[in-house]
Each structure stands twice: as structure tokens, then as C-alpha cells.
Amino acid sequence: MGVKLYYTTVTASREVKSQQSEIIRFLEGKNIPFELIDISVGGAVREEMREKAGKPSAAPPQIFNGDEYCGDHSMFSDAVEANAVEQFLKIA
Structure with missing residues (x-):
């Protein structure tokens, strides 16, 4: 098992890029191991x-x-707002 983030390297959407970056920064900042899967x-x-x-x-x-x-x-x-990321990621 493990956290997997499905993302894309090919998008013109700034919103999608921003959302992906936000999740990656959070996971890295909390030292939560994850795998990136590029669709x-x-x-x-x-x-x-x-x-x-x-x-x-x-x-x-x-x-x-x-x-x-x-x-x-x-x-x-x-x-994140509810301080419940571990439960959301099913790692708690």
C-alpha cells in the first residue's frame, strides 16, 4: 500500500498545476511517502x-x-482545514 497521487505533466490549466503542487508540497513537508502517477x-x-x-x-x-x-x-x-489529513489518506 501507500499514498498515490494521480497527476498530469501536460495541462494548460493553472488551477490543476496549482492544486497538484499544493498536494505535493504538503506531502513532502509532512514527510508522507507517496508515488506520483502521471496520467x-x-x-x-x-x-x-x-x-x-x-x-x-x-x-x-x-x-x-x-x-x-x-x-x-x-x-x-x-x-487539511480539519487537521484530518492522516485519516483522509487512510494512514492513521
Whole structure:
């Protein structure tokens, strides 16, 4: 198991770039090990992310613990505000 962040290196959206950077900075700052999975390498990876999330239109960033869906950026931000990131990431 472990925290996985599905993200993209190919996007024109400043919002997506900002959201991804925010999550990465937080995880690194808290020394939480995580794996980056770039969906821009192929459609199969994007479809895998969407299937695991249970959302056909899911867009990065999406966060998982192993294959268990944790949430998207909005849900992550809510967990940060509530000081409940460990529970959100299912590592507590």
C-alpha cells in the first residue's frame, strides 16, 4: 500500500498545476511517502484512475492509498482545514 497521487505533466490549466503542487508540497513537508502517477503517459492510466475513483469524468489530481480512493483536491483541502489529513489518506 501507500499514498498515490494521480497527476498530469501536460495541462494548460493553472488551477490543476496549482492544486497538484499544493498536494505535493504538503506531502513532502509532512514527510508522507507517496508515488506520483502521471496520467499523461497514456489513456489507459487515465482510465485506471477514473475507474478506481468511481468517477468517469475524474480529472487530476486524485489521491489514493493503494487502490483505495481517498479523494480529489477539494476533499484534500477540507481534510487539511480539519487537521484530518492522516485519516483522509487512510494512514492513521
